[in-house]
Amino acid sequence: MKNNISHPVACPQTAVFDDGWSTTPHDQSILPARSQKGRGAVSNIDGRFERHIHQEVDDGWLGQLMEDAPPRTKTTLGIDGARSVITRNQSPDVPFDRSINPYRGCEHGCVYCFARPSHAYLGLSPGLDFETKLFWKPDAPTLLRKQLSARSYSPAPIVIGTNTDPYQPVDRDKQLTRSIIKVLSDCQHPFSLITKNGLVTRDIDLIAPMAANNRASVAVSVTSLDHRLSNLLEPRASAPHRRLDAIRKLSDAGIPVTVLCAPIIPGLNDTEIENIVAACADAGARSVGHIVLRLPLEIASLFEEWLEAHYPDRKAKVISLIKQMRGGDIYQSEFGTRMRGTGPIADLIATRFKAARKKHGLDGRSLNLDCTGFKRPSADGQMSLF
Helix, strand or coil: CEEEEECCCCCCCCCCCCCCCCCCCCCCEECCCCCCCCCCCCCCCCCCCCCEEEEEEECCCCHHHHHCCCCCCCCEEEECCCCCCEEECCCCCCCCCEEECCEECCCCCCCCCCCHHHHHHHCCCCCHHHHHEEEECCCHHHHHHHHHHCCCCCCCCEEECCCCCCCCCCHHHHCHHHHHHHHHHHCCCCEEEEECCHHHHHHHHHHHHHHHCCCEEEEEECCCCCHHHHHHHCCCCCCHHHHHHHHHHHHHCCCCEEEEEEEECCCCCHHHHHHHHHHHHHHCCCEEEEEECCCCCCHHHHHHHHHHHHCCCCHHHHHHHHHHCCCCCCCCCCCCCCCCCCHHHHHHHHHHHHHHHHHHCCECCCCCCCCCCCCCECCCCCECCC
16 A cells, blocks of 8 residues: 655655645554665655655555565666757766767666666656666667757767666667767767676777777776675676676777776775776776765665665664765765765775776876867768868
């Protein structure tokens, strides 16, 4: 049974408006969320723009049902009718101003994903909906070609996969990311990919020739070398050893690889910093960067649910350490600090990464790609002669 509890639009879910009918009866109790195998979020919390929140309660009729495993939520794929494909940003925290995200939502199910709150704009949950109700942009290659053909367009590196992973499982069938890379390669337009899926090696034949002219690079996210932790944090992403294998194959093909150790979660994976850097350097990575855990908006509740479900003994410690990096709050959104945090713990993490990079001869993350060879396409896909 579910209770519908009304509250004002865009108010936090803890600020509940009681209309006189929404209280849970004394003979009912709110049921804890139960994790599903292969999914990251434990629950399907309502988005911040919804007029109601929903709570599952035990009305005395559930009996054996609560002892059984919860039913698995299937993945669905809808169409995103966006009219453009290149997204612009002015963030001083990232070394690029434009990006492409072939998909909305991500089946990898990373519980910490900072893109989860964007699903609330669709009237969907940042929880399980984000990783099960996906949307793709089948017209992305055509739209991209049209945007690149505009006389007002000036080339600069495009990063593919800044919000959701371009190589999430559905791309094995759709191959949308490959189609986008093909358009960029035809135009000799510089690009970089961000992924945590070994599927990226499928497109080495397109990426390597561009990389040979300093027009392509790949960033691989490696969060942990611990298979259990990785599986719980990122249930449908490639296992750690497969990501290392992808780094090796990309590097052997002459493609520069940056490793993103993101997120670093104090009390959970921070003990692995030196081992992750060493393993990735051995696989052929050229540079490494890090980002500490970010918990904006609904992600804070989702992450706390996840800790309670999988690491209840560490929950209090992990939350305390996170707050120590955020000036006592669960999150800081200011540019310059949101990626790195502040205070002794954040400083120690940064110092350890600096020492590890120096030990293995790795650089910090950069995006210095050549834009001089860009060939503007016409709207119908033909290259311009002038």
